[in-house]
Amino acid sequence: MGKKDKKSAEKKARVAAKQSKKAAQKEKKHKAKGRGDDSDAEDVDLDAVLAAYAEEQAKFLKVTEVVSDPPSPRSSSTLIASPANRNELMIFGGEYFNGTLANFYNNLFVYLIDRDEWREVTSPNSPLPRSGHAWCRGGNAGGIYLFGGEFSSPKQGTFYHYNDFWNLDPATREWTRIEPKGKGPPARSGHRMTYFKNYIILFGGFQDTSQQTKYLQDLWLYDTQRFTWFNPTLPPASQKPDPRSSFSFLPHESGAVLYGGYSRVKTTTTVGGKQGKGAPQRMTLKPMVHQDTWFLRITPPAADAPATAAPTVRWERRKKPANPPNPPRAGATMAYHKGRGIMFGGVHDVELSEEGIDSEFFDTMLAWTTDRNRFFPMALRRPRAPGKKQLANQAKSRNRTKEDEEELLRNLAALEAKGTMRREELDDIQVDIPKTEEPIKPEKEAIVRFEMPHPRFNSQLAVQDDTLFIFGGTYERGDQEFTFNDMYSIDLVKLDGVKEIFYKEPDNWNAKDVEESEDEEDEDDDDEEEEEEEEEDAVSADGASTAPTEVTVPSVTREVEQLEVEEQETEPIVKDPRPQPRPFESLREFFSRTSEEWQKIIMDKLQERTGTVDKSVKELRKEAFDLAEEKWWDSREEVMALEDEQEAAGIGEVVSIADRGDTAGGAGRRR
Numbered sequence: 001m002g003k004k005d006k007k008s009a010e011k012k013a014r015v016a017a018k019q020s021k022k023a024a025q026k027e028k029k030h031k032a033k034g035r036g037d038d039s040d041a042e043d044v045d046l047d048a049v050l051a052a053y054a055e056e057q058a059k060f061l062k063v064t065e066v067v068s069d070p071p072s073p074r075s076s077s078t079l080i081a082s083p084a085n086r087n088e089l090m091i092f093g094g095e096y097f098n099g100t101l102a103n104f105y106n107n108l109f110v111y112l113i114d115r116d117e118w119r120e121v122t123s124p125n126s127p128l129p130r131s132g133h134a135w136c137r138g139g140n141a142g143g144i145y146l147f148g149g150e151f152s153s154p155k156q157g158t159f160y161h162y163n164d165f166w167n168l169d170p171a172t173r174e175w176t177r178i179e180p181k182g183k184g185p186p187a188r189s190g191h192r193m194t195y196f197k198n199y200i201i202l203f204g205g206f207q208d209t210s211q212q213t214k215y216l217q218d219l220w221l222y223d224t225q226r227f228t229w230f231n232p233t234l235p236p237a238s239q240k241p242d243p244r245s246s247f248s249f250l251p252h253e254s255g256a257v258l259y260g261g262y263s264r265v266k267t268t269t270t271v272g273g274k275q276g277k278g279a280p281q282r283m284t285l286k287p288m289v290h291q292d293t294w295f296l297r298i299t300p301p302a303a304d305a306p307a308t309a310a311p312t313v314r315w316e317r318r319k320k321p322a323n324p325p326n327p328p329r330a331g332a333t334m335a336y337h338k339g340r341g342i343m344f345g346g347v348h349d350v351e352l353s354e355e356g357i358d359s360e361f362f363d364t365m366l367a368w369t370t371d372r373n374r375f376f377p378m379a380l381r382r383p384r385a386p387g388k389k390q391l392a393n394q395a396k397s398r399n400r401t402k403e404d405e406e407e408l409l410r411n412l413a414a415l416e417a418k419g420t421m422r423r424e425e426l427d428d429i430q431v432d433i434p435k436t437e438e439p440i441k442p443e444k445e446a447i448v449r450f451e452m453p454h455p456r457f458n459s460q461l462a463v464q465d466d467t468l469f470i471f472g473g474t475y476e477r478g479d480q481e482f483t484f485n486d487m488y489s490i491d492l493v494k495l496d497g498v499k500e501i502f503y504k505e506p507d508n509w510n511a512k513d514v515e516e517s518e519d520e521e522d523e524d525d526d527d528e529e530e531e532e533e534e535e536e537d538a539v540s541a542d543g544a545s546t547a548p549t550e551v552t553v554p555s556v557t558r559e560v561e562q563l564e565v566e567e568q569e570t571e572p573i574v575k576d577p578r579p580q581p582r583p584f585e586s587l588r589e590f591f592s593r594t595s596e597e598w599q600k601i602i603m604d605k606l607q608e609r610t611g612t613v614d615k616s617v618k619e620l621r622k623e624a625f626d627l628a629e630e631k632w633w634d635s636r637e638e639v640m641a642l643e644d645e646q647e648a649a650g651i652g653e654v655v656s657i658a659d660r661g662d663t664a665g666g667a668g669r670r671r
Contacts, residue, residue, distance in 0.1 A: 044153040046160045053106075053128050060124040063173050068120035070502045071109045072096065073485035076131035076189075079471050080144060081464035083137045084170040087113050089462055089469055092168075093149065095131035096483060098507070101154040104129035108173065111487075113464065116501070121173045127166050132189030134202070135168075139195035139251075141224035144168040145178075147202060150189035159208040161187035165222075184229040185220045190245030194256050194336075196298050198224050199311065201256050203296075206245045206263075212285075215243035215263040221298070221311060230310040240315045241294050246458075248334035250341050250370060255298040255313070257370045259321070259341070261290040262330040287349060289328040293318040293373055322374040329362060331457030335468065337492060338633045341368040342378070342468055347457040347476075361455035361475055365490075367637050376637030380450050381644070383496045447500040453488050466492050469501075482506040495640070579628075581635050583643045591628040598624035 071077075077094025089111040095104045106129040108121040133149030146166040152159045163186060165178045191205025200222040206215045217240060221230045234240060247261030264285040295316040301309035325332065329346030336342075343366040350358045365378040459473030468490045475482045487501040578601065579594035591598075599620045606613045615623075 044158060046151065046153060046158060049153075050128055050151065050160070057106075057126055057128070058124055060122050063121065063123045065110070065119050065121050065173060068109070068118050070118050070485075070487065070504075071107075072105075073483045073504070073506065074105055074131075074472065075458060075474050075483050077105070077460060077472070078133060078135050078146075079460035079462045079469065080135060080137070081462045081469075082110075082170045083142065083144065086465050088170070089113065089464060090144070090168075090170065091460070091471065092135070092146070093127075093130050093133060094472075095152075097156070097481075099481070102152055102156050103154075104131060104151055106130065108168075110173070111501075113467075123173065123175055125175050125177070127164065127175065127177075128162070130162055130189075133162070134191050134193040134205075136193040136195050136200065138167070138200070138224060140198050144170055145193065145195075145200050145222070147185065147193060148188050148191060148205065150208070161189055161207055163187035178227070180222065181226075181228045183231075184222075185218070185231075186216075188216055191216070192247055192249035192258075194249045194251045196251060196255055197300065199298065199300075200224065201249070201296070201298075203249060203258065204241070204244050204247060204261065206243075213264065215245060217241060217243040219296075219313065221313070226307065232310055232313040235314065238315060239317050241292070242290065244290055246331060247290065248332075248341055248343070248368075250334065250336045252295070252370060255296040258294040258296065259334070259368065260292075260332070263288050263290070287330075289330045289348075291320070291324055291328050293321055318373055321368070322372075324375055325362075325364075325366060327360070329457070331474075332362070333459055333461050334368070335461035335463045337463040337466070337468070339370060339630055340633065341370065342366075342461065342463065342492065343368060343375075344452075344461060344468075344470060345456050345459050345473060359476060361457060363452040363455040365452060369634055372634065376641075378492075378495065378637065379644075380452070380490075380497060381495050381640070382450055383494070448497040449500065450497050452498060453486065454484070456484055459484070463492070468492055480508065482509060578631060581632050581639050583639055585639075587629060587632045590632050591625055594628060595621065595624055598627050601627070 071091055071094075074094030074096050077091055079089060079091050082088035082090055091109040091111070092107075093105055095102055097103075106126050108123070108126065110119045110121060111117070112119070127146065127149075128151065130149030130151055133146060135144055135146035137143075138145055144167070146168065147164070149162045150159055151162070163184065165180060165184060167176045167178055168174070169176070185202055186207070188205035188207055191202060193200060193202050195201065202220040202222070203218070204216055206213050208214075219232060219240075221232060222228070223230065241258060241261075242263065244261030244263045248259045250257050250259075265288050266283055267286045268281045269284050295318055297314045297316060299312040301311060325343070325346065327348045329348045332343050332346030334341040334343045344364070346362045348360045348362070350360070367376045367378050368374070369376070453470060454475065456473030456475045460471040462469050462471075470488045470490070472486065473484045475484065484506060486503040489499045489501060490497075579590075579597050581590045585593075602615075602620055602623050603613050606615065
């Protein structure tokens with residue numbers, strides 16, 4: 001009996017130690033999605049530390065830009081496509097936690113896309129080190145605007161949130177701190193910003209206090225012409241999004257659209273597993289991954305309104321999007337591209353028990369069409385082999401070049417034979433014989449893969465000239481947390497692979513997770529002990545097993561009802577009567593085929609609205625192209641799915657018989 005009691009006590013002590021360890025891991029896991037409540041109180045004066053940073057910063061006499069290595073590993077930084085140069089990306093700030101200490105950055109990196117070159121910019125008036133900040137393009141005002149962020153003590157025991165507002169000139173790399181008129185947004189991090197006409201829009205985020213993490217749901221608009229922040233008053237009894245951080249916030253022609261996010265909400269749980277009215281309860285913070293969609297409609301003040309007039313805003317809750325990411329995931333970032341959001345990565349936490357969390361990380365890429373509120377998967381496609389027609393054209397081009405060269409030499413020989421030109425004059429003639437130019441090979445051959453980058457969450461995305469760029473991110477394996485130090489690009493038109501811009505292996509990436517293996521051994525020991533105890537309890541006095549067997553029957557009716565509810569919440573698919581792109585049809589071909597139809601649509605709308613068509617042919621054609629381009633991108637995922645199906649069936653190109661004219665008729669066409 002004594003031996004059994006001793007064994008049971010050791011088991012309880014081991015389980016208690018595991019619970020403590022898993023609880024610490026749980027708090028650490030959500031650090032990137034929302035700070036925890038515990039604090040490792042440090043005797044650090046953050047104001048003095050930041051003052052020292054500012055003093056060091058002032059030693060730079062002017063803005064300098066030097067060629068450098070890629071940025072060091074960092075999380076919660078910001079990446080943006082330069083609005084002034086289609087060949088540049090910019091990265092600012094971020095933090096790196098090595099498991100013991102946290103380092104914060106305030107250096108600005110510029111990546112020159114065509115030269116595959118990194119440059120580091122130093123400035124005397126750069127914002128102080130931070131992470132979790134937000135920035136966006138300035139819309140009609142130009143430039144880049146940055147607000148907020150956070151800074152912490154090395155052991156992350158105390159936090160400082162910024163409420164400063166900055167403008168970056170992407171051409172000169174010059175930072176300017178903006179001192180707006182009146183009151184501005186409170187300090188925060190984890191918020192998001194986007195733009196609409198002359199306004200910068202800011203929403204959400206969180207603040208760390210000494211007691212808890214407070215999530216925010218306030219909305220602010222900055223007028224770039226009047227240099228004023230507005231905190232719009234919503235209509236009475238109107239809805240608005242719940243408090244959250246780390247959501248997706250994209251521009252729209254009538255305002256902005258918001259999707260998803262992360263927060264922690266208060267909930268009561270019973271203590272000790274007891275149920276009933278008298279069971280003891282305690283307050284806990286439960287993680288919540290939001291999947292709702294909101295449209296922010298903004299109406300600027302009238303032209304004759306007073307200078308202090310604020311724009312009118314209204315939040316409109318949209319129905320559940322079709323085909324949302326399943327399962328729900330936090331830390332899935334999104335970049336704007338021609339009326340849609342490109343989403344990558346994320347993490348889904350499964351609450352197993354109070355002992356810990358099991359997480360699933362993703363490497364999937366999705367496109368979200370903001371107007372139709374639908375998600376489409378985006379899969380990589382291997383480049384197609386050149387068709388017979390393309391090979392024939394290449395052969396004709398080579399033959400034509402050879403024939404031109406031979407004809408030129410024959411003409412020169414004929415002139416020499418006739419004696420109309422002396423030999424010396426013929427020698428002076430510079431003959432430019434066209435040659436097939438060999439492509440210049442880059443110094444470093446680009447690595448292209450047909451698989452997505454490693455699963456991760458909180459990576460930074462940006463789209464420049466129809467190309468998606470993915471920078472960094474975080475991944476967890478057991479008790480280890482890795483910050484990726486890599487960058488990739490994907491052509492969103494062709495989807496012909498993932499190009500590796502740079503990759504540096506994370507520290508201890510290949511090291512064996514000793515703690516995880518010890519946990520597995522402990523779990524195996526616990527399982528063996530539990531099995532032994534169950535066998536002892538299940539064996540009766542006469543040696544027969546009396547252990548009962550339970551059979552659980554799932555409720556099919558409940559699942560069917562749940563599916564019906566989800567179908568009712570999903571927006572109905574409305575058939576679009578406008579021209580549709582065809583498989584394997586480029587944007588140029590689509591517009592060439594449907595230009596007259598788009599112009600007719602525009603003229604019909606003008607006729608209904610004003611009773612007359614007061615636009616020139618050039619203006620009509622330009623607006624028609626804009627509509628065709630928007631439709632081509634909106635239908636891109638569906639058309640590519642059809643292309644994949646046809647390629648699998650051996651169909652390489654679809655040609656409309658009606659478009660080919662009379663030459664396509666007769667018996668030859670049927671063959």
